[in-house]
Amino acid sequence: MSVKYGLLALLERGPMYGYQLRAAFQESTGGSLNIGQVYTTLSRLERDEFVRALEENESGQRPYEITGAGRADLKTWFSTPISRSDRPRDELAIKLALAVTTPGVDVRAIMQAQRTSTMRALQEYTRLKSLSDTDLAWQLVLESMIFQSEAEIRWLDHCEATLAKHTPKPVENRQEKTVELR
Known part of the structure; x- marks a missing residue:
């Protein structure tokens, strides 16, 4: 997601300062956001006249x-x-496109490691979704991550099947038969 539009959408709710924006972004999207990125983006938004800084509050924060x-x-x-x-x-x-063309790379091991990692993530997303007190925004983000994980696992299955079709079968060692001419 674009940080720029994320911050603009959050500011549509009302004025906020950087740390509030960071917390609201993370709460709504589940994504982490570096506070430096928040302030850099706010500076650009202010330069482009999409936001304006207000007077500092009594705590010294500038919304x-x-x-x-x-x-x-x-x-x-x-x-x-x-x-x-x-x-x-x-x-x-x-990674997979380069792995299939790079000598010495075990593409199947890469796919298996990714499948295992994605399955763990899918289980975690499903666990988080089962916690019923999550807000609607976070619920939608979790469902997106679940669907993306499921799609990635299906795609890895497809890649594995395609790789199996394109992997040359080992050639049997055949010794040449010599015909004696008499």
């Missing part, structure tokens, strides 16, 4: 609020579908 331009940009983001080409590269797909 930010979304501007009209920020609301318009956020509205456009919400109404524009995400294109597959806009998403980050899939590191696992790249």
Whole structure:
């Protein structure tokens, strides 16, 4: 998810300062966010006039609020579908593509290790989902992670089957038969 639009969406709820934004982002999405990234993004948003800094409060914290331009940009983001080409590269797909063409790499071991890791993650996401007091935003994020994990396991199964079809069978050692001519 874009940090920029995440922060704008959170500021649509009302003015917040950096640490509040970080906590709200993590609570809503389950994703971790470095506080430095929050303030760097806020600086860019302020430069682009999507947010404005308010006066420091009595604790010395400077809250930010979304501007009209920020609301318009956020509205456009919400109404524009995400294109597959806009998403980050899939590191696992790249890893497997390179593994099948790199001598000495055990592709099956890579797939098995990934499958094991993904199964553990899937179990954890399912456990978290079973905790009924999670809010709707976190529930949707968890369900997305569950579906993505399930899809990754199916894709790994497919890759393993495809690899089995394309792996050459071992050649039997045959000794040439010599024919004696008399």
